[in-house]
Amino acid sequence: MRPALVAEALRARIDSGELEAGAKLPSTRHLAAEFEVNERTIYDAVALLRTTGHVRSQQGKGVFVRDYRPLEWHAHKFERGDRRDDRATNTDDWKAGVIEQGMTPSQDTPQVSVEVADARVAEWLQLGPGEKVVARRRLRRADERPYQLADSFFPEDIGRAVPADWDDEVSPLMAERDVTLPGGILASVGHPQRRVRDEISPRTPSTDEAERLEIAAGAPVCEHVRIGYGADGRPVRVMITIAPGDRNRIVYEMEL
Amino acid sequence: MRPALVAEALRARIDSGELEAGAKLPSTRHLAAEFEVNERTIYDAVALLRTTGHVRSQQGKGVFVRDYRPLEWHAHKFERGDRRDDRATNTDDWKAGVIEQGMTPSQDTPQVSVEVADARVAEWLQLGPGEKVVARRRLRRADERPYQLADSFFPEDIGRAVPADWDDEVSPLMAERDVTLPGGILASVGHPQRRVRDEISPRTPSTDEAERLEIAAGAPVCEHVRIGYGADGRPVRVMITIAPGDRNRIVYEMEL
DNA sequence: CAGTGGTCTAGACCACGCT
DNA sequence: GCGTGGTCTAGACCACTGG
Numbered sequence: 001m002r003p004a005l006v007a008e009a010l011r012a013r014i015d016s017g018e019l020e021a022g023a024k025l026p027s028t029r030h031l032a033a034e035f036e037v038n039e040r041t042i043y044d045a046v047a048l049l050r051t052t053g054h055v056r057s058q059q060g061k062g063v064f065v066r067d068y069r070p071l072e073w074h075a076h077k078f079e080r081g082d083r084r085d086d087r088a089t090n091t092d093d094w095k096a097g098v099i100e101q102g103m104t105p106s107q108d109t110p111q112v113s114v115e116v117a118d119a120r121v122a123e124w125l126q127l128g129p130g131e132k133v134v135a136r137r138r139l140r141r142a143d144e145r146p147y148q149l150a151d152s153f154f155p156e157d158i159g160r161a162v163p164a165d166w167d168d169e170v171s172p173l174m175a176e177r178d179v180t181l182p183g184g185i186l187a188s189v190g191h192p193q194r195r196v197r198d199e200i201s202p203r204t205p206s207t208d209e210a211e212r213l214e215i216a217a218g219a220p221v222c223e224h225v226r227i228g229y230g231a232d233g234r235p236v237r238v239m240i241t242i243a244p245g246d247r248n249r250i251v252y253e254m255e256l
Numbered sequence: 257m258r259p260a261l262v263a264e265a266l267r268a269r270i271d272s273g274e275l276e277a278g279a280k281l282p283s284t285r286h287l288a289a290e291f292e293v294n295e296r297t298i299y300d301a302v303a304l305l306r307t308t309g310h311v312r313s314q315q316g317k318g319v320f321v322r323d324y325r326p327l328e329w330h331a332h333k334f335e336r337g338d339r340r341d342d343r344a345t346n347t348d349d350w351k352a353g354v355i356e357q358g359m360t361p362s363q364d365t366p367q368v369s370v371e372v373a374d375a376r377v378a379e380w381l382q383l384g385p386g387e388k389v390v391a392r393r394r395l396r397r398a399d400e401r402p403y404q405l406a407d408s409f410f411p412e413d414i415g416r417a418v419p420a421d422w423d424d425e426v427s428p429l430m431a432e433r434d435v436t437l438p439g440g441i442l443a444s445v446g447h448p449q450r451r452v453r454d455e456i457s458p459r460t461p462s463t464d465e466a467e468r469l470e471i472a473a474g475a476p477v478c479e480h481v482r483i484g485y486g487a488d489g490r491p492v493r494v495m496i497t498i499a500p501g502d503r504n505r506i507v508y509e510m511e512l
Numbered sequence: 513c514a515g516t517g518g519t520c521t522a523g524a525c526c527a528c529g530c531t
Numbered sequence: 532g533c534g535t536g537g538t539c540t541a542g543a544c545c546a547c548t549g550g
Contacts, residue, residue, distance in 0.1 A: 004473070027516060038540045043518065051474050052460050059517050060547035076510065198508040202458035202476040202501035204308050217260075218307050220458040220476035245458035252454040252508060254332065283535060294521045299537065315536050316528035
């Protein structure tokens with residue numbers, strides 16, 4: 001019996017509910033005996049199920065059925081100002097969406113730095129080689145579990161800009177905490193976004209991304225890149241979101 | 257040396273251009289000798305490169321570096337009527353986009369059938385159990401190579417409808433050839449789309465999808481589901497597009 | 513320490529393409 | 532028939548968890 005067939009059999013047990021979310025699978029030794037195959041074959045089968053997001057392995061403990069609840073991400077609403085009222089209550093678009101779906105959003109402390117733009121970011125922001133950006137890296141969670149990586153990059157002058165009535169020491173885009181301002185931070189520093197371009201590609205995560213999101217090395221993720229352009233057509237921000245497929249669905253709604 | 261490290265070394269050779277697009281890698285026997293590992297380890301490394309889309313294997317022939325040219329798919333323009341002029345020349349939105357990017361579009365003969373809707377399609381089209389749909393399944397190619405699977409489903413009454421001035425025997429949505437009508441087929445049968453909802457999720461292909469698209473079993477693909485709603489809010493069509501990540505990028509542009 | 517998952521090798525064997 | 536990739540087993544061994 002081939003690994004793909006063993007994986008298929010185990011998947012059937014998961015989908016049918018015979019193995020509940022969070023339940024522990026029989027040990028690889030037991031499965032090998034049951035399916036009358038080598039342990040190595042079981043290992044390969046489990047690796048397949050890990051990639052599809054059906055199970056999660058913990059060395060020394062066991063293999064467990066995954067229980068992520070899928071979350072919709074309404075990309076067309078994002079930053080459109082539909083939720084301007086929420087901004088006043090210190091809640092951003094991501095958080096509002098998570099709450100609407102009955103879960104509790106949270107976010108690790110943003111990692112802020114000023115650094116030389118890498119090749120891709122430089123091209124998106126139309127920067128020359130060696131030019132710097134303000135980087136703001138975040139891990140978004142729902143019910144305490146990782147759902148998305150969301151890294152934003154701003155040209156240095158915009159990232160360091162401060163609103164007229166700002167009374168903090170550092171600019172809002174470089175603050176290592178969540179900041180919300182009426183109309184959005186970019187608007188309040190004089191660079192409102194007028195147009196966005198989203199580029200979406202499914203791919204495999206880097207080892208770093210896989211670790212932070214707690215997914216298997218080959219698990220499919222969506223790389224969602226949003227480039228925001230200001231009134232004069234200048235790119236003012238690029239946001240790179242990495243969304244694992246087993247817990248995310250991106251939604252766009254449009255009138256024709 | 258572990259498979260991941262071997263894969264990394266080979267990927268470096270591909271990315272650096274030492275191994276050109278389309279080039280054949282050394283045989284697994286040779287690679288095993290070179291890296292001083294077992295052939296099985298090489299096989300696992302090649303499997304990783306297949307999943308990421310870097311190489312393609314052909315039994316009995318060899319392992320070859322992939323050379324797909326990525327294509328952008330401008331989902332926000334699709335069916336918006338921006339290209340109504342193209343419709344007159346018998347060119348649909350997909351084809352127009354491919355031509356703009358300097359490649360030659362083609363499409364296998366659409367597979368048309370009337371069938372009972374599966375659970376997901378029934379829910380999207382708000383049909384009861386057992387209700388039928390007109391299914392129209394297509395494989396889209398660029399420069400003769402597979403790029404996307406695009407399957408459309410219509411409620412039976414709409415799929416069988418015929419425009420007033422239609423002189424063919426079968427309805428345009430059931431014709432086993434490409435049909436273009438001014439304003440789009442759905443409008444010409446009295447059910448223009450007024451609003452669409454797109455749901456995008458990265459996932460792993462089914463074995464059938466993997467075969468038809470000529471990709472590895474675990475390769476990341478995007479499932480893009482577009483549900484089109486008519487003037488009265490009734491869903492008139494659902495289109496499921498499967499786009500492999502190594503050759504597709506989905507683009508949305510929006511004014512804020 | 514025993515029990516769990518994870519990794520690699522050696523080797524037998526199969527499937528395919530070509531000449 | 533030879534060379535290619537693909538598959539599975541047996542078994543040694545490692546890494547982690549928890550009593």
